[in-house]
Every structure is written in C-alpha cells, then in structure tokens.
Amino acid sequence: MALPFFFLNQYQGEDRIQLDEANSRHMVAVLRMQPGEELLLTDGKGHLLQCRISEAHKKKAVVDLLKREEQPRRPKHCTIAISPVKNNARFEWFLEKATEIGVSAIIPLLTQRTEKQQFRHERMQQILISALLQSQQVWLPELSHPVRFADLIKEDSYSQKWIAHCLDTGRVSLRDQAGAGSNQLLLIGPEGDFTPQEIQLAMEAGFEPVTLGDTRLRTETAGLVGATLLCVS
Numbered sequence: 001m002a003l004p005f006f007f008l009n010q011y012q013g014e015d016r017i018q019l020d021e022a023n024s025r026h027m028v029a030v031l032r033m034q035p036g037e038e039l040l041l042t043d044g045k046g047h048l049l050q051c052r053i054s055e056a057h058k059k060k061a062v063v064d065l066l067k068r069e070e071q072p073r074r075p076k077h078c079t080i081a082i083s084p085v086k087n088n089a090r091f092e093w094f095l096e097k098a099t100e101i102g103v104s105a106i107i108p109l110l111t112q113r114t115e116k117q118q119f120r121h122e123r124m125q126q127i128l129i130s131a132l133l134q135s136q137q138v139w140l141p142e143l144s145h146p147v148r149f150a151d152l153i154k155e156d157s158y159s160q161k162w163i164a165h166c167l168d169t170g171r172v173s174l175r176d177q178a179g180a181g182s183n184q185l186l187l188i189g190p191e192g193d194f195t196p197q198e199i200q201l202a203m204e205a206g207f208e209p210v211t212l213g214d215t216r217l218r219t220e221t222a223g224l225v226g227a228t229l230l231c232v233s
Helices: 021-030 088-101 121-134 196-204 219-232
Strands: 005-007 016-018 038-042 047-055 062-070 077-082 105-110 160-164 183-188 208-211
Touching: 005 021, 005 121, 016 047, 038 062, 077 219, 088 121, 088 219, 160 196, 183 219, 196 208
Parallel strands: 005 038, 077 105, 077 183, 160 183, 160 208
Antiparallel strands: 016 062, 038 047, 047 062
16 A cells, blocks of 8 residues: 655755654544554655654644655646636646646736636635645646736746647647647637737747647646646657
C-alpha cells in the first residue's frame, strides 16, 4: 500500500520536522496513524521526503527523516494563461486537472471579455496542493495573481508563445507545434473569445495564433486540451 502523502509548506533541510496543525490533525485524528508509521512529505519544490512518526500529536506531530530525494523539474516548462470564468467550479476543475497533467505555471488572465469576479487565490492554491498530492507529484504549479492581458503579452522570457482563438483566420494546429521548445506560454481566452484587437496585439508581440481542434471548446476545456498538448507531447 502506498504511504500517505502530505504537503509541507516549507522545507529547509532539517532531519526532524514538526508538522502544522492541519497535517497533524489529519494524520492523527483522521488516518489514526501512530508513532513508528511512515509517510511521505513534499514541499512542492522537488523534494520527496520519506519520514517516520516520532510524536503523534494532534496539533504538532513530529516526524523523523528517513530518506530524501530531489526530483528535477520536467524538461519543458509549460505555462497556461487562462481567463477565469463566471462559474468558479469550472475554473477550479481546470486547476485540478492541469496540475495532474503536470503544468508548470498557471496565470489567471484578465481580458476585455473576462467577467468580473473575486479571485480567491488561497482557495485556488489549496486546490493545486490537493491535486498535487492525489497525483503523487513533487512540483507544485506556480499560481500567479490575475494579470492583465496587455501586461502579459509584453513578457519576453518564453521561447515559444501561442494564442488560441476561434476566429476564422490563419492559424496553425497546436498539436503540430507543441513538441519543441523548453519554455512555452499558451493564452486561453474567456467565454466569447479574445477580441480581434487583442489577437492582433498578441501577434504583434510575437504570439503565434493556434487552433486546438475542430470543435469549439469551453474555456476550461480549451485550457485542459492545451495543457495536454504541451505537457504530454
């Protein structure tokens, strides 16, 4: 049976680790783990720690390090910049699935047609952590605070930049483009798509227009398809 997997907010190389109250309570009160039992910890920054419980306290459990591994990042750094949608549950679904697939970073993108809403960063971060643990990974996607479209397209640190849209203009298939490049950025628009002006501005900033397939997709579905093409190809 796989060892229970927990998220550690910060790891500084220590051999004895005191868990926070949430992890302690889950370990002791929910899983009913006892001293001597083993578990896995990750800080979402590449560390995988195999530990043994030494103090099973409900608020401040303590574990001793048995084995430490440092796993490198994936060769390709894939960033999805996606417009939040009015239905928070659908956007949270995207965050969960994109994490499971292995996206490196997620940027909530504010476009002209993005519906105004409150972005609950702390809740969204917890969704990423839960998906990380469920999928047994050790690199947590970077989740930024919302960024305006005009500001993001000025970013020049990416080796490849694409904008997915639905207008019937010259576009290439992302499926045919996604194999190369180590630092990739894909823009996914809101319900109603990017405006023609935004598409033009992105192209002038070096973004290549792409299509994700023959059907029109919801925003969160488009984000997931794009994430799959970039991360799995």
